[in-house]
Amino acid sequence: MKGKMLFAAALLSASSTVHAAPPEPLFAADQPLALEIRGAIQKMMRGDRDRSDSVPGTVTVKSTGESLPVTLGLRGITRMRKETCQFPPLRVSFTNPAPTSVFARQGRLKLVTHCRNAQDFQQHVLLEYAAYRLYNLLTPVSFRARLATIDYVDDAGKPITSRVGFFIEDDGSAARRNGLRKARVGQRVPTRQIDPAAAARMVLFEYMIGNLDWALQAGPAGEPCCHNGRLVQPAVAGQGLIPMPYDFDYSGLVDAPYAVPPEGFTEASVRERRYRGYCIHNDAVLAAAGDFRARRGAFLAELNAVPGLDRRRAAKASAYLEEFFALIATDQSVRARVINRCLKV
Known part of the structure; x- marks a missing residue:
């Protein structure tokens, strides 16, 4: 219950936007x-x-x-x-x-x-x-x-x-559309400054698609946080930073021929999942897993609706997502098979 309350509160802080703008024409249609x-x-x-x-x-x-x-x-x-x-x-x-x-x-x-x-x-x-x-x-x-x-x-x-x-x-543009602003941060950001629900959502998503090529706390040398992600924040002071991930070509879902696990990882291929969430976000991850389960049908429908994606690729990608949903089928399985491998800050 505590995790669900944290998740709901953080969702409220992320969605209670001020001065939100409509999407720009390029991204207002599909x-x-x-x-x-x-x-x-x-x-x-x-x-x-x-x-x-x-x-x-x-x-x-x-x-x-x-x-x-x-x-x-x-x-x-x-x-x-x-x-x-x-x-x-x-x-x-x-x-x-x-x-x-x-x-x-x-x-x-x-x-x-x-x-x-x-x-x-x-x-x-x-x-x-x-x-x-x-x-x-x-x-x-x-x-x-x-x-x-x-x-x-x-x-x-x-x-x-x-x-x-x-x-x-x-x-x-993404920040303005949500009534948020780009965060001005250095190369590294303390984990506790990141909104727990937003962090949980991102790390569980990266786990779902089998992506290791990202960092929640730091950016590349000489660049602001974060690697393959950007941070935005509410206009109200004191609310947590919200990560927005990008660049998914190294994920197991995409399975590009050139994609290999980043240096320092022992996985044999990008199709092998590895959980990289932080232990301080475990309650929020449990709550987020429930949201992912509720959206399983929507995820699979969206994947199969991509224009030009052939049936074989769509079937392979759907099967890969189904492996993830088996891992998070219950709160017990999330604890046993996912967040027990969490990272300490």
Whole structure:
């Protein structure tokens, strides 16, 4: 009962927002976009793949014919390496799109791309997109994603490829949509400053999808907390920080060919789950597990509704989620098979 009360109170603090804003047009709808992205993309990729490199380009919305000037840049760490991805993730920077544009009020956006030209990599993109959708079911305090079919064209007008990808909502936009603000933090954050229910929700979700490539307390050297996550906070002082996770390509759910457990982990593959929650959040995790169980049907339905995800991949991903639900079937099994492996602060 104590855990459920903590969970409910923290949910109230996370959802009792002030000055919340409606979602921006790009993330207010779910139907996939049809786009053309034009620029010296291949030239940029054949170079040293420096994240500081950028080229001018255009994004054209096929349904309206609207063409927007943008700056295209490379991003990522592992996926930016030539030996990993033929086509690394992009950063697309807009300059004051018109208020009527689907890209209205967008600045710099992350675009998740297909990594390699083989058709299988389309399925990995769709499974990572599905992970964002699954987390959206748990809380509005999460990154929204918008799927798109994109024709990539070089600056001379020659087609490069046509592949699926998706844009990820900016953290500032996600915060404003929930009446929250981006947290100003250093590289490390004390665990006790993080909202218990929000922490429980995130770690249990990462456990569900089999992801080890994240950190709740710290960011990479020289960067703010947290690794593969961003922190937001309520406007009211004294309320806990809320983590919003992203980058799920190293998860067992996605099972990308290049994905391996991070350094320091003994798991043989990313399909092996490992619980990484903190013991101080155990009560909140028990309460969160009940919420996950209640959403089992919604999770599976959402996964199977992803446009373009083939039946074989959807079935494999559904079976992987079902393994998780077997582990959290009761509070007793959560205690015995999950949180007994919790980490001490």
